[in-house]
Amino acid sequence: MNINIKFFSTLRDIVGSPELLLKTDAVTAGELWVQLEKKFPKLSPFSASRAVAVNHEYVRADHKLHEGDEIAFFPPVSGG
Template structure:
């Protein structure tokens, strides 16, 4: 199945793109996508302990199962206001 990956702020800069499309196994979770991304782009891994994740624009956890067409977002610590 296919998912859209959204990256923001410094994660976007590190990846060189804010939106990527990736083919993942049917049983993929958010963790599966993150693991594949960080092996592709090791510099992203520094955010492992500080980022948040979202699926289809709702906050989610790494263990959440994904479905075809889902949008998975990886979010650095926020700094709004």
């Protein structure tokens, strides 16, 4: 399936682009992240702390993906 993926902040810097169109066989958002880690190993440190949204709604890693979904990955946010 074709998925549009958006990256923000540090993740965008690692990938080298704010957006990717990817053909994938990943079933869940978590599986997609694992595929992205293989392609961009520097994403690995963010595995436990990144947030993911599908079609503008935050979801868990076990969220099932569908053709044409827009996935956004965010690094951890901190501040005070």
